Amino acid sequence: MNLHVGRAMRIVFQTSPYLMYRAAVYGAICGVTAILLLFLALIGYVFGGGAAAVMLLIGLAAGGLGARLLREYILYLMRAGHVAVITEIIVRDKLPEGVSQTQWGSDKVKMYFKEITVLALIDQMIKGTIRILNRTLFNVLSILPIPGTDGAKKAIQKVVDFSLTYIDESILAYTFKTENENVYEAAQKGIILYCQAWKGLLKNAVALTVLCYAFTIGAALIFLIPLGALAFALPETWAVAKFALFLLALFLGFSLKWILFDPIACTATILTFLQETKDMTPDPAWEERIASVSDKFRDLKQKAAAHLNGKGTPPTAPPDQATPDATEQEQPPPAEAVEEQPPPEPAEDTGNDAPAEDDNHEQP
DSSP, X not given: OOOOHHHHHHHHHHTHHHHHHHXXXXXXXXXXXXXXXXXXXXXXXXXXXXXXXXXXXXXHHHHHHHHHHHIIIIXXXXXXXXXXXXXXXXXXXXXXXXXXXXXXXXXXXXXXXXXXXXXXXXXHHHHHHHHHHHHHTOOGGGGSOSOOOHHHHHHHXXXXXXXHHHHHHHXXXXXXXXXXXXXXXXHXXXXXXHHHTHHHHHHHHHHHHHHHHHHHHHHHHHHHHHHHHHHHHSOTTOHHHHHHHHHHHHHHHHHHIIIIIHHHHHHHHHHHHXXXXXXXXXXXXXXXXXXXXOXXXXXXXXXXXXXXXXXSOOOOOOGGGOOHHHHHHTXXXXXXXXXXXXXXXXXXXXXXXXXXXXXXXXXX
């Protein structure tokens, strides 16, 4: 089993602007969290632990809503843009010169998905489909050397579910690699290819998820030591403040994982996916099997067919990536070309003129 961690690290460090971007986003989140925890400690000091507990519940509810909005409008675009840049480096071993990585990645995502809501919808469809497949068609326990007790099965299933983030980002990378304008069809084919190579891909994803847990614990310990020393120095009556410092240390540990480990694990999974599926073509038999167990996959197929039939809007390249051929196709045919057509012979005129063909028919 080759996790490709070394190559993944080299690629990720080539995308340092995105690492700084991630650090800025999650750093801002950490700052807001620290302020809220400080406010929570103040509430606990003045009004007691009960009031602090109530405020914590309110804060968690509000934070859940805020996290959802943040994920749908900022984090999805950031992660997808980073995947686009990583895929470009993997496939072409370089990026366009003289451009901002973050701007290039954002333009690439918008070129294919148009709106973040489309990206979020496809992401959820991929995760939902793969989750069902891992629980129905595949025997996950057969590839992991762990005793099959009920408790172990549940624990393994949780680890597998957490690993889906890396799998769905690999399928997103497949969309950028194939440059398929029908993003629904690209996701559909990516899921089929995952099924054809699921053992190797899932092994790597699960192994990276276990490493992720270890990294998160280690990162949290890094922050727990100094913040724990600070909490130890506080008076015993400041119990809420000590608890707030504990929560802050955990959150900082998770933030370090989001900033640094996640892009490396994501890149390693993309490398495995592209290597395992390099010479594969989607198997129609697998397509039928997946459709028989997953509603989300059937919805994905319907949207892909609708897009193919012209009901969807194909992505348009940004101005700096538009090709001359695409620009020329948008121009109406010159009037001279119509005027040069010879008129019909009067003797052949039957009075029932056929309608002229429309040269400006819509491109599929």
